[in-house]
Amino acid sequence: MQTPVISLFYDDREHAESIIVQLSKHDDLSLIKKRLTLGDYQINEWLIERKTLPDLVLSLCDGRLFSQIARLAESDFNVALLIEGKSQDIIEYKIHREALIGALCAISIHFHIPVIRSQSQTETAKLLYYCAKQLNHHTSDLKLTGRKPKRQKNRQLFILQSLPQVGPKLAKRLLCHFLTVEAVMTASENELIQVEGIGKKKAKKIRKILTASYY
Structure with missing residues (x-):
């Protein structure tokens, strides 16, 4: 049986020729070169933003980092941040280790x-390949895993919490507002944004995942 080919898109502004060669x-x-609005690499429904350690430090110091991260988080894609480099790369930068740890x-x-985390472009290429293999396998054989709660409220x-960007607290607010899981699942975007913590973008993501065709 022929091995399926996995599409990996990379941004045409990404200056990392060694990664592409590997x-x-x-x-x-x-490998498909294109202009990505967000991120540096795209594999299925995932965007991967690659930052070297010096770029991470500079973007943190000048205030760009969290605005970039916020844009990525608000996108319709799942997102991962790949940080490339060694501590020696930022030894001359005046930044406390605690500040970096806090940001991460x-x-x-x-x-x-x-x-x-990656130490070099060679390792980044390996990680991207492993991610592509994992994501392709995950897409073709998706299963909900993990220990499932037994109490009815916890099951609800x-x-x-399987909905986009819905954590435990927001799930509880949704259930308190709509009273039933069915009411949440059938709520319109305008109805969803009445719940604290859900804006227009998040409501749109929720409705998109609920109404998208499987095929």
Whole structure:
């Protein structure tokens, strides 16, 4: 059986030729150069933003980092942040380690964006390939895993937390507002934005996932 080819899009402004050269060695990858509005790489429904450690530090110091992260988090895609480089790369930058750790924690916890670490472009290419393989497998064999709660209220909250950008607190507010899971699932965008924590973009994402065709 022939191995399926995975499409990996990369932004035409991404200056990392070594990464593309390494990725081009894989016969099961189809590299497609295009202008990406957000992110540097796109695999299925995922965007991967690549930042070198110096770029991360500079964007944190000049205030660009969290505005960029916010735009990524508000997109219709799932997003991951790939940070490339070694601590020696920023040894001359005047920034405390605690500031970097705090920023990465905020990105992971508040914006729900996973952070991937790489030491070089060669390692980045390997990580992107592994991500492509994992995401392709995940798409073709999607299963809901994890321990499922037994109490009815907890099961209802569990279901609602599968919606885009809906965590435990927001799931509870939705259930308190609409009273039933069915009412949440059938609510319009205008009805959803009446709930604290749901704006127009989030409401649109929720309705999109609920109404999209499987095929």
